[in-house]
Amino acid sequence: MTSARPVHFTVNGAAATVTVEPRTTLADALRNELRLTGTHLGCEHGVCGACTVIVDGAAVRGCLVLAAQAEGREITTVEGLGSAAHLSALQLAFRKHHALQCGFCTAGILTTAHALLTEEPHADEDRIREVISGNLCRCTGYLPIIAAIMEARIAYRDVQCEAAQ
Amino acid sequence: MSDVAKLLVGSAVERMEDARFLSGSGNFADDLAVEGMLHAAILRSPIAHARIVAIDASAALAMPGIHAVITARDISDTIPIIPLRLAPLPEFEPFRQPVIASDKVRYVGEPIAVVIADSRALAEDALERIGIEFEALSAVTERGASETPLFDFAEDNVALRYDAGFGDADAAFASADYVRTERFSVQRHTALPMETRGLLAEWNSSAGRLVVTGATKVTFYNRRALAQMLGLREDDIDLIEIDVGGGFGVRGEFYPEDFLIPFAARKVARPVKWIEDRREHLMAINHSRDIACELSLACRSDGMMLGLRGQVFADMGAYIRTNGGVVPAKAAQFLPGPYRIPHVSVSVEAFMTSKTPVGTYRGPGRFEANFFRERLIDMAATDLGIDIAEFRRKNLITEQELPYPIDGLVPYEGPTSYDTGDYVEVFERALKEIGWHEKRHLQGKLVDGVRHGIGLGCFVESGGAGPKENAALTLEKDGSLTVAVGSSVLGQGLETVLGQIASDTLSIPFDRIRVLHGSTTLLDEGFGTYHSRAVVMGGSAVLDAAIRLREKILQQASNHLGRPNSELKIINANVVADNGASVSFAALAAGCELQADGTFSNEVRTYSYGTHAAHVTVDPRTGAVKVLDYIAVEDVGRAINPAIVHGQAIGAIVQGLGGVFLDHLIYDDQGQLLNASLADYLVPTASDFPVLRAVTLELRPSPSNPLGAKGAGEGGIVAVAAATANAVAAALAPLNVEIHHLPLTPPRLWRLIKNAHARAITAA
Numbered sequence: 010m011t012s013a014r015p016v017h018f019t020v021n022g023a024a025a026t027v028t029v030e031p032r033t034t035l036a037d038a039l040r041n042e043l044r045l046t047g048t049h050l051g052c053e054h055g056v057c058g059a060c061t062v063i064v065d066g067a068a069v070r071g072c073l074v075l076a077a078q079a080e081g082r083e084i085t086t087v088e089g090l091g092s093a094a095h096l097s098a099l100q101l102a103f104r105k106h107h108a109l110q111c112g113f114c115t116a117g118i119l120t121t122a123h124a125l126l127t128e129e130p131h132a133d134e135d136r137i138r139e140v141i142s143g144n145l146c147r148c149t150g151y152l153p154i155i156a157a158i159m160e161a162r163i164a165y166r167d168v169q170c171e172a173a174q
Numbered sequence: 175m176s177d178v179a180k181l182l183v184g185s186a187v188e189r190m191e192d193a194r195f196l197s198g199s200g201n202f203a204d205d206l207a208v209e210g211m212l213h214a215a216i217l218r219s220p221i222a223h224a225r226i227v228a229i230d231a232s233a234a235l236a237m238p239g240i241h242a243v244i245t246a247r248d249i250s251d252t253i254p255i256i257p258l259r260l261a262p263l264p265e266f267e268p269f270r271q272p273v274i275a276s277d278k279v280r281y282v283g284e285p286i287a288v289v290i291a292d293s294r295a296l297a298e299d300a301l302e303r304i305g306i307e308f309e310a311l312s313a314v315t316e317r318g319a320s321e322t323p324l325f326d327f328a329e330d331n332v333a334l335r336y337d338a339g340f341g342d343a344d345a346a347f348a349s350a351d352y353v354r355t356e357r358f359s360v361q362r363h364t365a366l367p368m369e370t371r372g373l374l375a376e377w378n379s380s381a382g383r384l385v386v387t388g389a390t391k392v393t394f395y396n397r398r399a400l401a402q403m404l405g406l407r408e409d410d411i412d413l414i415e416i417d418v419g420g421g422f423g424v425r426g427e428f429y430p431e432d433f434l435i436p437f438a439a440r441k442v443a444r445p446v447k448w449i450e451d452r453r454e455h456l457m458a459i460n461h462s463r464d465i466a467c468e469l470s471l472a473c474r475s476d477g478m479m480l481g482l483r484g485q486v487f488a489d490m491g492a493y494i495r496t497n498g499g500v501v502p503a504k505a506a507q508f509l510p511g512p513y514r515i516p517h518v519s520v521s522v523e524a525f526m527t528s529k530t531p532v533g534t535y536r537g538p539g540r541f542e543a544n545f546f547r548e549r550l551i552d553m554a555a556t557d558l559g560i561d562i563a564e565f566r567r568k569n570l571i572t573e574q575e576l577p578y579p580i581d582g583l584v585p586y587e588g589p590t591s592y593d594t595g596d597y598v599e600v601f602e603r604a605l606k607e608i609g610w611h612e613k614r615h616l617q618g619k620l621v622d623g624v625r626h627g628i629g630l631g632c633f634v635e636s637g638g639a640g641p642k643e644n645a646a647l648t649l650e651k652d653g654s655l656t657v658a659v660g661s662s663v664l665g666q667g668l669e670t671v672l673g674q675i676a677s678d679t680l681s682i683p684f685d686r687i688r689v690l691h692g693s694t695t696l697l698d699e700g701f702g703t704y705h706s707r708a709v710v711m712g713g714s715a716v717l718d719a720a721i722r723l724r725e726k727i728l729q730q731a732s733n734h735l736g737r738p739n740s741e742l743k744i745i746n747a748n749v750v751a752d753n754g755a756s757v758s759f760a761a762l763a764a765g766c767e768l769q770a771d772g773t774f775s776n777e778v779r780t781y782s783y784g785t786h787a788a789h790v791t792v793d794p795r796t797g798a799v800k801v802l803d804y805i806a807v808e809d810v811g812r813a814i815n816p817a818i819v820h821g822q823a824i825g826a827i828v829q830g831l832g833g834v835f836l837d838h839l840i841y842d843d844q845g846q847l848l849n850a851s852l853a854d855y856l857v858p859t860a861s862d863f864p865v866l867r868a869v870t871l872e873l874r875p876s877p878s879n880p881l882g883a884k885g886a887g888e889g890g891i892v893a894v895a896a897a898t899a900n901a902v903a904a905a906l907a908p909l910n911v912e913i914h915h916l917p918l919t920p921p922r923l924w925r926l927i928k929n930a931h932a933r934a935i936t937a938a
Binding site: 030054057088090091103104109119141147148150153155 | 369
């Protein structure tokens with residue numbers, strides 16, 4: 010396996026280059042090459058959603074996309090949403106509502122919710138449930154996750170207003 | 175007590191864990207990377223029962239980047255055997271699991287070889303190049319279905335049978351007005367934590383020391399087991415616990431890989447990491463449930479329960495692992511539940527099959543037992559013409575009868591009694607919450623094409639296993655506090671809960687507390703997290719250490735300020751004297767070492783209890799069930815953090831609903847696991863059960879521990895099958911459908927409806 014080649018993309022606003030084999034997934038490249046280990050792998054076959062990252066604004070399963078497919082793209086991972094010292098409104102709502110327990114699925118749910126609310130800050134509860142039904146969580150029973158996302162919507166509406174002005 | 179503005183114990187403080195998880199800075203097993211690290215992949219048996227004739231690893235070894243292929247031959251003439259951690263009944267000894275298959279494989283997924291390579295991908299590539307010659311043997315997939323003994327020394331595949339009970343069940347049944355016997359079963363499923371297992375083993379050959387990171391649950395026990403297997407002293411092994419993505423009983427037991435990965439690291443003299451993939455997780459980690467039961471109830475015609483007889487049949491899979499017979503033993507023990515049944519006789523048969531071995535999953539045995547009993551209660555009440563709520567009310571143990579002994583139901587355990595509670599009050603609360611009186615007229619009614627049903631399920635369940643837990647508290651030089659505890663954290667929020675306890679006792683701000691847990695480096699001994707014991711035992715140990723540390727701080731402050739202890743108060747990490755002089759914790763800690771050990775020993779179990787109620791609709795045309803409302807009411811004695819307890823309850827209800835409707839490990843008659851992927855093994859998603867409620871009560875504290883806490887992590891799951899299946903049965907009662915077996919999938923319910931309809935036509 011000596012066919013490693015460079016792939017260039019933007020991660021959380023910074024340019025990045027990884028040199029990986031063609032078979033390397035985007036999730037593995039982010040985790041192993043860039044050490045962005047906030048993105049987790051729960052099934053590696055595209056069902057659990059833990060590895061969800063945002064590629065050009067769309068929530069994407071990092072385990073089903075090859076790193077090479079990310080050439081020239083803009084990627085946002087959980088690390089790009091906010092830091093431990095400066096959590097985003099979405100992250101703060103998760104903490105307030107106890108919307109996480111073990112924290113393993115959390116990154117994928119945050120990125121999924123962030124992509125959703127950025128596009129649809131007025132998404133109703135059914136829509137949020139429908140979208141989050143692509144992410145598995147075994148701890149919370151989902152109720153506090155939905156509550157947190159519902160509450161965080163207001164912050165995304167504000168962002169849209171600012172953008173409009 | 176210290177002066178604090180507001181006590182944290184009992185309040186829903188935000189979790190100290192959350193900032194790191196929300197920002198992606200948690201530290202899970204697969205996040206570990208060290209210099210020179212190699213990667214392991216495990217070759218697992220593709221067939222259920224076979225002799226291994228030959229293994230040829232030469233082609234794999236010749237591949238670039240492959241460092242070793244380890245098989246039984248490389249380990250020793252005698253392959254280490256995984257010990258029984260719990261329920262160490264001697265009958266199980268010969269059925270324990272070797273850490274790797276040598277001459278025979280007994281289930282799909284059993285480890286045969288370990289490949290060590292430069293990357294995980296290369297290691298997985300090499301698995302395909304290992305040639306194994308098998309001589310296939312008949313698989314055993316059901317009780318008594320095959321003549322083939324799975325173990326050469328055994329005449330059949332029954333590992334253990336025992337009888338237990340109290341009173342005189344035969345006499346009770348002989349004199350009863352009414353007797354009904356039914357057979358029930360709960361399907362094989364598993365906990366499915368979101369993080370699969372993972373380990374990093376680092377061998378330091380010059381020091382002769384081993385460090386294994388990724389351990390959890392019972393690290394000290396596992397270190398003892400590993401030391402014996404590797405021929406090392408316990409002190410030469412550190413088991414390190416980092417963030418763990420869910421446990422629910424299955425994660426952290428001693429599995430074959432807990433030997434194989436450290437062994438490999440020592441053999442190749444390089445750090446070795448292994449991350450389980452989801453497919454192997456489903457065939458390798460403990461399965462659970464998979465219990466059938468023949469249950470008989472004897473009553474007076476007025477509905478008073480007189481006697482209960484239960485035969486529990488447990489499919490243990492191919493080997494007896496660390497949990498021994500806990501699952502069937504608890505299924506038998508909790509058959510009587512929270513009811514006054516004077517005469518109980520239970521029997522347990524644990525049999526071996528060609529499937530993945532079983533172990534404990536949240537509410538082990540209780541989920542099953544409550545389903546069996548509560549179903550039979552509804553049948554009996556209906557036969558006797560008694561309202562299902564009234565039947566339960568009549569038979570629930572009253573507070574005046576507590577403590578209520580339930581001795582003699584588990585052969586390897588001593589006497590035990592239900593401790594405290596008001597079972598009737600909690601039952602009435604659940605009826606009120608679900609709106610029983612307003613909604614009971616809906617039972618079985620067809621409204622807009624779907625039938626309504628409301629089901630009830632009462633439970634009592636044990637927690638807080640002994641014997642002991644330890645903690646050590648250190649006041650750091652900067653005045654912050656480090657809490658070290660022998661309990662393990664598997665994502666349940668224990669850091670926060672222990673921080674709350676320490677904060678209140680020492681009047682140290684919550685954000686100045688750091689909680690270290692689980693690792694064998696922290697304490698001389700720890701006992702871990704299982705059986706809902708971490709708050710009861712670990713929390714009490716932290717409380718003990720905090721009280722001792724407070725005394726030391728006050729003594730040190732007394733010396734410093736020249737005032738007697740009686741004139742000192744602790745206020746917000748400062749010691750203040752009556753005369754106004756004060757000294758900060760940081761100043762005191764700078765002057766001397768301020769550290770205290772705490773311990774809590776206790777063999778008395780806590781008994782949480784409660785009632786679940788479910789309101790469902792069933793579409794008789796499709797068998798699809800919708801949960802319209804669900805309420806779980808539980809008395810946990812004392813909730814240190816109500817939001818965390820509530821989260822445990824809601825999460826557990828959803829896991830339980832998965833066990834009722836979705837989760838199912840399906841085997842064919844060749845012993846092949848047919849659904850070893852998350853595309854095929856179904857668990858609840860966010861859109862499945864949107865309406866659920868949990869009420870946590872603190873009616874009667876536990877007398878067993880100074881916190882008054884009872885186990886609170888499992889009560890949310892243990893009565894879910896009971897209440898939900900009763901609701902489905904109530905909905906379908908007009909169609910003459912009875913529910914005996916889980917899971918309640920649409921095809922199963924549809925078939926039951928169709929068959930009942932066909933019977934009705936034939937009878938007509």
